[in-house]
Amino acid sequence: MQVKPLDLGTKELMDIYYLMRLGRAIEDRLNLLYKGGRLPGAIYLGTGQEAIEIGASYALEQGDVLAPTHRDMMSQLPRGITPREVFLQHYARAGSLTHGKGEDNYQGDLKRGTFATVSMLPDFYPVAAGAALAFKLRREKRVAMAYCGEGSTSVGDWHEAINVASVLNLPVVFVVINNGYAYSTPVYKEMKVANVADRACAYAIPGIIVDGNDIIECYQETKKAVERAREGGGPTLIEAKTMRMRGHAGHDPATYVAKDIIDLWTERDPIVRFENYLTERGLLNEESKKEVVGRVNEAVEDAVNFAEQSPYPEGKEAVGDVYAA
Amino acid sequence: MSMQPNQSQDGQKETLFIDAISQALWEEMERDPGIFMMGEDIGPYGGAFKVTKGFIEHFGPERIIDMPIAEEAFTGMAVGAALMGMRPVIEYQYADFISCAWDQIVNVAAKYHYRTREAVPMVMRAPSGAGLRAGPFHSQSPEGWFAHVPGLKVVMPATPYDAKGLIKAAIRDNNPVIFFEHKYLYRRLKEQIPAEDYTVPIGKAKVQREGGDVTIVTYAAMLQTALEAANKAQEKGVSVEVVDLRTIYPLDKEIILNSVAKTGKVIMLYEDTKTLGIGAEVSAIIAEEAFESLDGPVLRVASPDAPIPYSPPLEDYYLPQVDDVMAAIDRLAAY
């Protein structure tokens, strides 16, 4: 197993830059398609969360598994989920990872180490702990990681999963993306603790706060937690402070979010920040940026065309696959 | 002064299914200060479907309480408040999330009165149903699960008139009532409803269309499918009676049996999955109590035993369609 270094090299840095740009471009396109009535279902976008979405997931190695939620399409990109797969899923086509049965971002591929999540929050916190249990029982040096939003930390399952994972010392990393809102509900109406990470002490595990718009910090802190879990050090809770920059879903204009909050976070745009980081180190200039953006646009264009030209499943497949053979 | 939208003057008023529910909730809250609401995003946002839009401004945050994501907790809290003499109304954002509160509903709410003779008057509102390309987790019809739990009442209206009258009856009932609101109907169905206060009794079905040859027993959004099929059958000279259950539990046996006595042929049409559901119960009641009246088999037209798929061709195949009902009517014609 190849373990990524804590200090990423040029190739990896440019990899994550590409993935951030790709994530943003896919979501921008999904937003347009949704607004134009081109998608049958809903969209839940994580725009503004690119640093933690990609940074934490990038810290996993081959063989590790990731359990994202409804908003975490971008977290799947480092695992190898392709733009074509994202659009096939949204367009509800036969070739999607869920064969047209699942919607939105509720897709995944176990072979590449991602679970297909469900809507109920945070149902995959226990599932990720279960994957970690399997790794532990079989003495495999693999790690599970689960994502959810801060709103989901109000649910009993969240606490049950973390407590059990701590008691059994499981190789699992719990990532909470604190983006300020659960649907229309601001954090202060969800919890009294100042930080989600403060809750870690109730389970006697490390609770770490990261700047959710700084991809280097997101990556490095998660990386340390992943390798600690791999070496038998047990679970970690990581809270990334960031902001949901669009509505809860495509239909929601989020008029309940004050404009100056959005303006404030626009200045902290994780992609711009990472571009500055790369530029300062001489790794990015106008030309190389253009090259990346060009590749990204091409990939998105290809994916949309591919999805639009792909067939729908046949109606009768609605009743198949209920049970395994 | 009331800020409620669609305030009626006098006489009848054309009202959307969703507005009928909002109005009923509003009027009940005006009537009884013991009524309060809990749910996610029901305050300033007005709820995921906007059923409680404008409520917090009028009734205040003590009676319209935004909840963290905690279905199990606020369901148990409703039980506790009900036992202390209040009349909580809770909203699950989608009926799909009602399963997150399963334990409090089936073990606490449903079994309290049985053991102690203390009433638990609470209403659990849940927008359910498919047809909106919302996939396996935002489309379910979970009424069958709850109809199987003694101690719960399960209500599922099909028209704005009944929605308004039944949710008022649910609020005034002394038991835990689950009130499923078919979200496909919210903004698609409207009718004239009276301005004055009225209730519709829980446990009473209604003949929505009279006929003599075949009975379709149905409820919720499938009423529209049944009525369309009935019209088509009429063109072929088959007279169809349509019975709308309105309440899933307790079931109105009498109206079903009366209709069977008249037609001798029954189709049970429902959106929930076919096996071990409402259709099985209605068929069994007919087999037990109206065997002599039957001129043919009781047929079930329902969703297949599978989760609800997202892709349009899959969902269309999955949901019972008018053609499926017509095929059942044709099959019964042979008897």
Ligand SMILES: Cc1ncc(C[n+]2csc(CCOP(=O)(O)OP(=O)(O)O)c2C)c(N)n1
């Ligand atoms: C158990 C449960 N109840 C309600 C919902 C409906 N719902 C979907 S997303 C959401 C808000 C989630 O907030 P958070 O966990 O902070 O994640 P975010 O959407 O901000 O990424 C809600 C209430 C749900 N998915 N699961």
